Amino acid sequence: GYHKVLEENRKLYNQVQDLKGNIRVYCRVRPFLGGQPSHYSSVSNVEEGNISILTPSKYGKEGKKIFNFNRAFGPSATQAEVFSDMQPLIRSVLDGYNVCIFAYGQTGSGKTHTMSGPDELTDETIGVNYRALGDLFLLSEQRKDTICYDINVQMLEIYNEQVRDLLTTDEIRNSSHNGINVPDANLVPVSSTSDVINLMNLGHKNRAVGSTAMNDRSSRSHSCLTVHVQGRYLTSGSTIRGSMHLVDLAGSERADKSEATGDRLKEAQHINKSLSALGDVIASLASKNAHVPYRNSKLTQLLQDSLGGQAKTLMFVHISPEPEALGETLSTLKFAERVSTIELGAARVNKDASSTSNSDVKELKEQIASLKGA
Numbered sequence: 001g002y003h004k005v006l007e008e009n010r011k012l013y014n015q016v017q018d019l020k021g022n023i024r025v026y027c028r029v030r031p032f033l034g035g036q037p038s039h040y041s042s043v044s045n046v047e048e049g050n051i052s053i054l055t056p057s058k059y060g061k062e063g064k065k066i067f068n069f070n071r072a073f074g075p076s077a078t079q080a081e082v083f084s085d086m087q088p089l090i091r092s093v094l095d096g097y098n099v100c101i102f103a104y105g106q107t108g109s110g111k112t113h114t115m116s117g118p119d120e121l122t123d124e125t126i127g128v129n130y131r132a133l134g135d136l137f138l139l140s141e142q143r144k145d146t147i148c149y150d151i152n153v154q155m156l157e158i159y160n161e162q163v164r165d166l167l168t169t170d171e172i173r174n175s176s177h178n179g180i181n182v183p184d185a186n187l188v189p190v191s192s193t194s195d196v197i198n199l200m201n202l203g204h205k206n207r208a209v210g211s212t213a214m215n216d217r218s219s220r221s222h223s224c225l226t227v228h229v230q231g232r233y234l235t236s237g238s239t240i241r242g243s244m245h246l247v248d249l250a251g252s253e254r255a256d257k258s259e260a261t262g263d264r265l266k267e268a269q270h271i272n273k274s275l276s277a278l279g280d281v282i283a284s285l286a287s288k289n290a291h292v293p294y295r296n297s298k299l300t301q302l303l304q305d306s307l308g309g310q311a312k313t314l315m316f317v318h319i320s321p322e323p324e325a326l327g328e329t330l331s332t333l334k335f336a337e338r339v340s341t342i343e344l345g346a347a348r349v350n351k352d353a354s355s356t357s358n359s360d361v362k363e364l365k366e367q368i369a370s371l372k373g374a
């Protein structure tokens, strides 16, 4: 009878919600640089969670491809708008959650702009990293009569599968933690936005050391700002811990195999390896596999505690509007799609559950509503 169908639909709906709750995917389209006025854009429309891409015949079927995300930001979205959508996730760190936010995309697509901001920082242009810490300070101040928080930060760089502490000049040793090698990097207490700005500047300076072209290097390494929070309830004395990784990933562009040689090729291989390891981990979490391949890269080892389990993950995909970037844009969007709509459960529950787009959720909602009314 329809009670069984109703029950089945409810189960499916919850599954979809559950998945959406753990792995969110946002997408942001960078504006044209230098304000070219009515330049042809490969992004034809950004609406609700949808991004429409115009594809000339060179890339397969001519026409429009629509990609669906939890959120989509067009070229005119402000830093404040972007941050406000992430705010509840960030705030949950103070409630003891582990949060992981990645900026993914090809070099020049706006990852650093979102996470840190442009070179010239103002109140309007500062990025997620500064805003997130500012917000944690604000909220911890508001809670100070109930709970006392300690906030500490780490800044790391992963380059060619080597982890480097950006808050010191020394190379860091690997130490054992939960049976996995993760870096034992400097953990620095912070209590104000100016502390954070000073540390970011130090990290930025250290990142440039030993590299001829800083921008080059930053696009071929991952940088990770980690925030550790410990709260102590004033009355009971009990404590909670939360952590947040804010990751500006290496550029996702594929190296041209015929051109890349030597160091460039090695770098490209390391980047490909770690980005696909990240995709594999997220995909295996989404499909609730028993084995999650964290050990396949330094990046996934480092983030292990903040991926899966009760952790909240946000993959923030960046694309460029330039027609010349269309090939990379499509592969970025396909990667994101793989992460967000990966088969729901290795068991492949049934056809409806194999996709998790908003329209599916809407459809299930409507079905449930109509069955209730029946």
Ligand code: ADP
Binding pocket: 029, 030, 031, 033, 075, 105, 106, 107, 108, 109, 110, 111, 112, 113, 114, 117, 118, 119, 219, 251, 318
């Ligand atoms: P990535 O880190 O992905 O290589 P960047 O963040 O450095 O890319 O962005 C490339 C250029 O585009 C920079 O000059 C940056 O300031 C600019 N840019 C990126 N996103 C935006 C945006 N949303 N609004 C204005 N300028 C942007």
Ligand code: MG
Binding pocket: 111, 112, 113, 218, 219, 248
């Ligand atoms: Mg960058």
